[in-house]
Amino acid sequence: MENIVVTGMGVQVPGARHISAFKDLLWQKERPLQLVKNIGTKKNPHLVMGVIDGPILEGQQFKRHSRVSKLAVAAASEAVKIAGLKKDDQRRLSVIFGTSVAGLTELEQLSTLAASHDFRNYPISGVSDGNIGSVSLAVGTYLQANHLQLVLGNTCTASTDAIALGKQLLEQNLTDVCVVGGAEAPINRTLVYAFSKMKALSTEQDIKLAGMPFSRSDKGFVISEGAGALVLERESDARHRGAAPLxxxxxxxxxxxxxxxxxxxxxxxxxxxxxxxxxxxxxxxxxxxxxxxxxxxxxxxxxxxxxxxxxxxxxxxxxxxxxxxxxxxxxxxxxxxxxxxxxxxxxxxxxxxxxxxxxxxxxxxxxxxxxxxxxxxxxxxxxxxxxxxxxxxxxx
CATH class of the missing domain: 3.40.47.10 (Thiolase/Chalcone synthase)
Structure with missing residues (x-):
């Protein structure tokens, strides 16, 4: 089968809002985590978490987008720019994104309005916030994708599976370009309470000690928001349009x-x-x-x-x-x-x-x-x- 190559990539993570900043972050090893106050339980009210600071995609066209959709669009936008894809490209462009939490953070905030029967103040965005498919639809609309727009919700492997699925579709000539990735905005009390019940979260208050991988010293993980995107193409197509595979x-x-x-x-x-x-x-x-x-x-x-x-x-x-x-x-x-x-x-x-x-x-x-x-x-x-x-x- 023909080689499937990466021609573009984009990222949104704590401490790095684009690829060049992510390169620096990986090399410098400075943990961009922070202590979030009053997000946890009575026993552990403050938790170290990964938060992306600053606005994400401001403007009227993003007014009704959930945070997770904005993160997905931001990552995909950078990936497409690096790939050098043109708006007049007539090839079949597909979007496959993974998310397990989707718009849960917004839904948690809206739940008080629903519980109190406050119909007047309940926003129309509640429809899209509660629809997991909104993540790929937001990316697809922004990129004017003319082919498949799919969301995979199979938990933490979802963006890895999106890459695998994109590879298979391209190999079988079922699409021509795939923007694949994943996005999450999981900082909310619903998830914190659930994972706290499982004793899965790090309760360490010191940022340097929280969420230790490969260690028995701290037995929990740190919740973080973020997004990433790759542009996948068949190698012959990429080289035909002059793109250098990454x-x-x-x-x-x-x-x-x-x-x-x-x-x-x-x-x-x-x-x-x-x-x-x-x-x-x-x-x-x-x-x-x-x-x-x-x-x-x-x-x-x-x-x-x-x-x-x-x-x-x-x-x-x-x-x-x-x-x-x-x-x-x-x-x-x-x-x-x-x-x-x-x-x-x-x-x-x-x-x-x-x-x-x-x-x-x-x-x-x-x-x-x-x-x-x-x-x-x-x-x-x-x-x-x-x-x-x-x-x-x-x-x-």
Whole structure:
């Protein structure tokens, strides 16, 4: 099948509102997290979270957009600009975005109006806020996409799955250009209470210690908002229009634990199968792990790495730096991987003391290295697993 390449990328994360700022953030390792007051429970009212500061897409055309839709459009806009796509391009342009939370933050705010039967003040945007499809529709409308506009809601693997689906559609000639990605605006009390019940959130008040990946010292993760987008094309089409590929989506693979909507496969077997299928005979230069400070997930990552690779294959995660962006996390990992191939370094795992994970070859300092391939792991709430192998624009 023809190679599927990345020709554009865009990002919105705490501390980085565009690709060049994200490059600096990955290299400088300064955690852009902050302590949000009175968002949590009575026992833990203040939580460290990843918040994107400043306005996002102001103007009348975005007046009724939810925050998650604005983040998605902002990331997609940058990706299309970098890709050099023209508005008069007549090819079939599709949008595939992932989100698990969608407009829940706005709906939470509107729930008091509904509960009090305040019909007069209830906004018409309540319709779009409650529709998960609004995320891709917002991006599609902004880009004037003339083909498929899809949203995947399968939890934290959704943007990774969007990349995999876009690759498959392009390989089968079912579309011509895919803008794929994910977006989340998950900072709300509904999610905080739910994950607090599960004892899954970091309650550490010190930003430097909160949400430690690959560590038993802090057993929870940091909620973060964010968005990322990639432009995918067939390599022949990209080169025909003079676009230089930024990287290649070499392989993808997905499976599911099928245990419970609240449980994952603790043996690491299913994640090991994903890694085996995306890497095959290749040995990636490093693993971009979903490890986020949630003990169960991080242990699965360590088990899968031990099963599939030797100790000289490094592993790292960006979750200690920016927090966990739920369904947007996979595409943001992919963007970080492409940056690492461009800039020739492996980004360090920030904010870990390695307590209990001393045997795992975690990258603790930025490592200058020619990077030709990166394996990406992604887990979803309830047991979904997806992996990607990204390579430079030439064959391995």
């Amino acid at each position: 990287g290649r989506i070499q392989e993808s693979y997905s499976n599911h634990d099928n245990l419970s909507i609240l449980e994952s496969d603790k043996t690491g077997e299913k994640m090991s199968i994903v890694l085996e299928n995306i890497c095959r005979e290749y040995k990636p230069d490093y693993i971009s792990s979903q490890a986020l400070g949630l003990m169960e997930n991080d242990i699965i990552e360590a088990i899968a790495h031990k099963h599939c690779f030797s100790a000289d294959t490094p592993i790292t995660t960006i979750k200690g730096l920016i927090g966990h962006t739920f369904a947007a996390s996979g595409v943001i990992q992919a963007i970080a991987a492409i940056i690492s191939m461009q800039e020739e370094f492996i980004p360090a795992t920030v904010g870990t003391d390695m307590n209990g994970f001393e045997h795992v070859p975690v990258v603790l300092e930025n490592w200058k290295k020619l990077v030709q391939s990166v394996a990406i792991t992604s887990h979803g709430f309830g047991g979904s697993n997806t992996g990607l192998l990204l390579t430079r624009e030439y064959e391995l």
